[in-house]
Amino acid sequence: xxxxxxxxxGFLLMVLTLFLIKIGTSIERSISKTYAIIFTTAxxxxxALDALFVKCxxxxxxxxRAFRIIAFAFLxxxxxxxxxWHLFIQSYMGVQRRICIRILEAVPMMLLVVLVIVSVFxxxxxxxxxxxxxxxxxxxxxxxxxxxxxxxxxxxxxxxxLITKNKNGKRYALISAVFSSIPxxxxxxxxxxxxxxxxxxxxxxxxxxTVLLAYLFMVEHQKKEHDRExxxxxxxxxxHEKEAARDAKEAGAVKATFLANMSHDIRTPMNAILxxxxxxxxxPDDEAVVRNAVTKIQASGEVxxxxxxxxxxxxxxxxxxxTLEETAVDLKQISEKLNMIMEYSMEKKHIQFQIISELQxxxxxxxxxxxxxxxxxxxxxxxxxxxEGGKITLEYEExxxxxxxxxxxxxxxxxxxxxxxxxxxxxxxxxxxxxTSTESKTEGTxxxxxxxxxxxxxxxxxxxxxxxxxxxxxxxxxxxxKIAGQGDIIDKQKEPAIAANAELAGVRVLLTEDNExxxxxxxxxxxxxxxxxxxxxxxxxxxxxxxxxxxxYYQVILMDIQMPKMNGYEATKxxxxxxxxxxxxxxxxxxxxxxxxxxxxRALDVGMNGFITKPIDVDRMLRTIxxxxxR
Numbered sequence: 001x002x003x004x005x006x007x008x009x010g011f012l013l014m015v016l017t018l019f020l021i022k023i024g025t026s027i028e029r030s031i032s033k034t035y036a037i038i039f040t041t042a043x044x045x046x047x048a049l050d051a052l053f054v055k056c057x058x059x060x061x062x063x064x065r066a067f068r069i070i071a072f073a074f075l076x077x078x079x080x081x082x083x084x085w086h087l088f089i090q091s092y093m094g095v096q097r098r099i100c101i102r103i104l105e106a107v108p109m110m111l112l113v114v115l116v117i118v119s120v121f122x123x124x125x126x127x128x129x130x131x132x133x134x135x136x137x138x139x140x141x142x143x144x145x146x147x148x149x150x151x152x153x154x155x156x157x158x159x160x161x162l163i164t165k166n167k168n169g170k171r172y173a174l175i176s177a178v179f180s181s182i183p184x185x186x187x188x189x190x191x192x193x194x195x196x197x198x199x200x201x202x203x204x205x206x207x208x209x210t211v212l213l214a215y216l217f218m219v220e221h222q223k224k225e226h227d228r229e230x231x232x233x234x235x236x237x238x239x240h241e242k243e244a245a246r247d248a249k250e251a252g253a254v255k256a257t258f259l260a261n262m263s264h265d266i267r268t269p270m271n272a273i274l275x276x277x278x279x280x281x282x283x284p285d286d287e288a289v290v291r292n293a294v295t296k297i298q299a300s301g302e303v304x305x306x307x308x309x310x311x312x313x314x315x316x317x318x319x320x321x322x323t324l325e326e327t328a329v330d331l332k333q334i335s336e337k338l339n340m341i342m343e344y345s346m347e348k349k350h351i352q353f354q355i356i357s358e359l360q361x362x363x364x365x366x367x368x369x370x371x372x373x374x375x376x377x378x379x380x381x382x383x384x385x386x387x388e389g390g391k392i393t394l395e396y397e398e399x400x401x402x403x404x405x406x407x408x409x410x411x412x413x414x415x416x417x418x419x420x421x422x423x424x425x426x427x428x429x430x431x432x433x434x435x436t437s438t439e440s441k442t443e444g445t446x447x448x449x450x451x452x453x454x455x456x457x458x459x460x461x462x463x464x465x466x467x468x469x470x471x472x473x474x475x476x477x478x479x480x481x482k483i484a485g486q487g488d489i490i491d492k493q494k495e496p497a498i499a500a501n502a503e504l505a506g507v508r509v510l511l512t513e514d515n516e517x518x519x520x521x522x523x524x525x526x527x528x529x530x531x532x533x534x535x536x537x538x539x540x541x542x543x544x545x546x547x548x549x550x551x552x553y554y555q556v557i558l559m560d561i562q563m564p565k566m567n568g569y570e571a572t573k574x575x576x577x578x579x580x581x582x583x584x585x586x587x588x589x590x591x592x593x594x595x596x597x598x599x600x601x602r603a604l605d606v607g608m609n610g611f612i613t614k615p616i617d618v619d620r621m622l623r624t625i626x627x628x629x630x631r
Contacts, residue, residue: 009051012208016044019215027218035088036218040211042081047204049074057134068128072120079112079147081207086150088214108149115143266307269300276300305615324458328488329368331359331396331408337372338394342379349388356395361406363489364481367459371479374455377448378412378475385416385473404482411476418469427465428453452477503626505530510554512542512571513591514563518614522558522591525618538563539571546575551582556625559608561592561599568592569606576607587628591616 020040027033053074056067083106090097097105119125124139276293283289335355346353375394382392397409419427428449452475456463461479509526513519514537526533534554536542542557543566557575561568568590578584589610590603600611610628612621 005054006051009047009054009204012047012204013044013051015208016040016047016211019211020044023215023218027215028222032088032091032218032221035084035091036214039081039084039088039214042077042084043207043211046074046077046081046207049077050204056132060132062132064128064130064132067132067134068120071126071128071134072116075116075119075126076113079109079116082147082150083109085210086153108146112143112147115139266304269304269307272300273297273304324367324370326365326367328484329364329366329371330489331362331364332357333489334368334372334375335394335396338375338379341376342383345380345383346392349383349386349390351383351386351389352391354391354393356393359396359398359408360400361398361483363484363486364406364408365484365488366479366481370455370459374452374477375410375412377452378477381448381475382412382414382416382473385418386414387416390415401480405480406483408479408481409476410479411474413472413474415472418471418473419467420469424465424467428463449475504622504629506532507555507625507629508532508553509534509625510542510545510557511535512537512539512557512563512568513560514538515560518560521616525616525621529622539566539568539574541565542571543574546578546583546586551580554586556629557586557588558591558612558625559588561590561603568608569602572603572606572608587631589624589628 020037023033023036023040027036049070052070056062056070086105115125119137119139123135123137125137125143126140127135127137129135276296280290280293335357339353339355342353379392379394386392391414393411393413395411395413397411399407399409401407453463456477456479459479461477463475463477465473465475467473507530509531511519511522511526511533513522513535519535523533523535534545536545539559542559546554559568559572563571566574572588575586575588576584587609588607589612590600590608591612591614592599592603593614603611609631610624612624
């Protein structure tokens with residue numbers, strides 16, 4: 001009997017060790033895994049101590065002291081093991097309790113531990129006499145029944161869930177009830193049905209079977225959880241795909257509207273340009289007709305340039321190529337500039353323009369160009385949608401923050417057609433326009449306010465809109481700006497004027513431009529200023545021409561950037577590497593339609609001395625040439 005029992009116990013210990021390893025390596029759910037490892041370890045210790053107890057029980061003349069120590073350890077594990085089972089079942093079911101409840105749940109186990117310790121001295125639960133005879137004490141059955149508390153608690157709790165048909169926990173409650181019933185039945189049979197020596201293998205079998213079932217159900221539970229997570233991820237991915245499809249559809253609709261508007265808005269000035277050019281061709285000798293047509297062509301060209309610039313500005317902002325260049329600025333001077341810029345369009349529609357400014361500190365540090373662009377875009381928008389005879393108000397307000405900074409609120413209020421609440425939510429989005437250009441009789445890309453929002457955010461500020469249909473619109477820009485002193489302001493109006501035509505007369509220019517029309521325009525501007533111009537079509541031809549002439553023959557080179565054979569950057573590098581020092585140091589000015597700051601930086605990095613953007617501004621071009629020659 002003893003050998004058989006010890007053999008069975010050894011086999012059970014091997015099985016339990018195997019499952020302990022499997023639980024540690026294949027179960028992912030951390031809390032259940034931890035408690036499953038604790039419970040399995042407790043069962044292993046119980047089986048090992050149980051085997052030692054049986055060996056001592058059947059061995060005559062053995063060490064009484066060793067038997068008593070083993071019996072004491074065995075009964076302690078007999079008490080602790082159900083509590084570890086309780087912790088595992090609670091974690092498997094996902095039950096979370098407050099700390100005070102968990103302390104109360106541990107009370108029965110602590111009472112049983114105290115009984116085991118006290119029994120060492122009074123034999124209430126067990127005793128071993130001097131002849132190694134083990135005897136159960138008078139309180140043993142009560143002790144064993146109390147030890148069923150955790151198994152019974154889990155069994156009753158899960159049966160209650162089954163009876164109340166809680167669908168969410170029904171399956172796991174059934175599994176937990178099965179778990180709990182196995183050790184529960186084993187202990188009851190051991191206490192009330194079979195004698196001690198006949199029921200020895202029963203409890204280790206029951207507990208090992210419980211570990212086996214626990215592992216199998218944990219694996220199944222993990223698989224179901226994994227499948228559920230995969231389904232949720234799939235559903236989430238499908239939802240994201242649907243959302244992306246909706247966004248793409250909406251974006252497509254917005255772009256379609258934008259293209260429809262652009263088609264109309266670009267064709268309008270283009271039709272004017274081509275139409276009036278045709279009129280000039282038919283009436284070249286009629287000075288009045290020609291002058292009128294040229295004026296209309298220039299105005300249409302400016303409208304077309306504004307449309308193109310809006311698209312390029314937004315592209316530049318969104319690509320992150322726009323940077324801030326802060327200088328000391330007088331907001332009063334900006335107001336004066338805005339008054340001059342907007343004067344023509346305001347007078348054309350008989351709009352009253354009022355500027356209200358009560359600033360304690362009008363001098364601030366900010367990017368003047370971008371602030372001016374923000375306000376021009378808002379004012380242009382106001383002019384578009386304000387009927388003839390209306391009113392537009394530009395107002396500045398200042399709220400000091402501390403000695404160095406103030407909060408500036410710049411608002412533009414118009415008496416235009418206004419916009420509804422729904423459109424206000426999207427007013428600052430790209431390509432948005434409440435009605436098409438053909439419906440509203442106004443032109444534009446619908447990018448003006450989108451550019452405003454991007455620029456304001458780039459400057460660390462906020463922009464808001466208030467509007468009611470038929471009552472006008474108020475757009476407010478809030479910026480926190482550093483206060484500047486009056487001495488920091490550079491008065492550009494006091495800069496010496498450049499008498500371009502007088503000082504540039506006789507300057508010889510090498511124009512490097514691949515586009516014949518652009519070259520013709522540049523030659524006309526330069527020769528009108530008294531300069532002498534030679535034209536080559538690419539960077540390679542420019543190098544060849546320089547090799548053919550003497551040092552100092554050309555005073556300046558105007559270099560296009562994008563050209564066939566050799567671009568402007570490469571040509572400049574080659575010129576700077578020429579062995580003749582006079583040729584290597586000739587001033588080179590870039591001419592390009594790429595107005596991004598990094599394009600200008602690259603031009604300067606390769607050795608260019610200045611930068612002119614296309615389309616060419618005559619005054620700026622002549623000023624840049626003269627400033628470059630004076631350095």
